[in-house]
Amino acid sequence: MSGGHTAPQVVEDYRGVIQLFSDGTVVRSNAPAPLQPPEQFPDVLGVQWKDVVYDATLGLKLRMYRMAVATPVAGDTERRLPVLVCFHGGGYCLGTFEKPGFHSCCQRLASELPAVVLSADYRLGPEHRLPAAIDDGEAVLSWLRGHSLLGPGADPWLAESADFARVFIAGESAGGNLAHNVAVRLGSGQLSIDPVRVVGYILLTPFFGGAERTATEAEPPAGAFFTPEMSDKLWRLSLPEGASRDHPVANPFGPDSPSLMTVAFPTVLVVVAGRDILHDRTVHYAARLKGMEKPVELAVFEEEKHLFFSLQPWGEAANELIQIMKRFVRI
Template sequence: MAGDTAPHVVEDLLGLVQILSDGSVVRGDESVLGPKEPFPDVPGVEWKDVVYHAAHGLRVRVYRPTSVVAGGDKLPVLVYFHGGGYCLGSFAQPTFHAFCLRAAAELPAVVLSVQYRLAPEHRLPAAIDDGAAFLSWLRGQAELGAGADPWLAESACFARTFLSGVSAGANLSHHLIVQVGSARLAVSPVRVVGYVLLSAFFTGAERTAAETDPPADVFLPLELSDQLWHMSLPVGASRDHPVANPFGPESPNLAPVELPPALVVAPLGDVLRDRSLGYAARLKDMGKDVELVEFEGQQHGFSVLQPFGEAADELMRVLRRFVYPAR
């Protein structure tokens, strides 16, 4: 009827996140995106959830191989941020959980899978702020020594910490490594010795070749990527916003930043592949230590879409070499 002001949907993301005309957000059940069959178990790994930010109710899922509990040497720490375009996803979802179980068992490592706030309820840079808060929490754990969380005190070698993430989580890892490398975020006695970008979620106002002429049957269509950025960036921001485009006109110059070695994993069946390839090329041009590994025919996020597939097996071997370069 005329004058009816009932809230209505003004933006819909896959039926899972809806922004209403009054600014409120309605969320659906993301389990529909999950695997149809449960993933196999990974023996020899234990895990638990620990609160790292009480005010926001944020947790980290801690994974460690049971073998380290039996008196072995302390293990490197792999901090991991899940994907979902900053609007979807959870550290507890089966896809991300399975990847972290494998990484803990097969690297081996203490894996810390970090929860962060999602857009559009919490637009960027909220997620990056949460990542920084987590690293500050981790620094506090390292400073506590024997008084830290027992699993970390017993098992974690804080001096061998790696940042990593898939898709939006890779984007988040990039921004945190820049904060650490430019001394804007103090983490000592934690020492970040490398970072891993898996299917990085970057964009820009100017289209790349793969975005203009996408590979066939992409898992992440360009229209969906654009929508995720529209719903997660500050209202009115362009795709050249510094969070979205690491080499945009307003982005910081990375040349003077002390970056640790980087591992960039680029699936070539991804519409965003040129973003990862370009990222690695730009770092190499700056003289940074970067290893680029391309996965022919693989989709965006293959490491979690098929966490027990052949490509994921090869990725685990690549990760192991990166985390343990002397082996």
């Protein structure tokens, strides 16, 4: 026997994909294969995309999408497109803009809204615990502001196509939570991005939490694949060590969360899935904002599950959602 040293023990294991050891080491394996075959995530004809670095220090990138169209005439604001900043899901621990389903969603949005779409990666837990991801979301907007000030010197796709006065921020699952927390920073004056103007938020089956179970967490709806145990584990891996699910990032209305009453929100579109453990929590979120007289639109897809948009980006529910989003970005 050697020296009595105890080997590090696994203290958290998320589906074999992320293992956190007692010495702080994190081991990641390949993520599970997508539930759908690749042909369910087709490329969209006419959509261009490219990857760019938005934070060179951290090596963080975003993927930019736009339709291949004629360059607008200088000063012709009528032909400029809204900018849609998107954040992927993954419980703040998994995911990337390269995930086929999310990539396909962003192509659809660029084509059908239409919009200039910026799909950003961000740092993940447990290696980078919250609020690192929210700081990265803020950095994306600061990067966008920098380009808005450069005029012709901005990235050509932005200089030619983007309307910086019509920016929307969207996110799915953890990305929706991230969008909310960025909204709070902007609406409370913690972050200024003038002359960029954020005119709306889109939260798609957003990932919120809380120490007390809601009804749909205590008794998950039929067909819900995302479980309370999975949710709990992702929060333990992403929140600051020792924090509970009532941490303000997870629970906007927790006992230690600052009031949102004085936060200025533009219109918020909240998308809820009926067969999602987060159904009740998300409906409650929208109701609380409405009770504060914030401009909120709620869209409920009763038969859908968590992440339905990126899991089935060409399904009937996705088609309906695209139509709702098209109306929303014209507000």
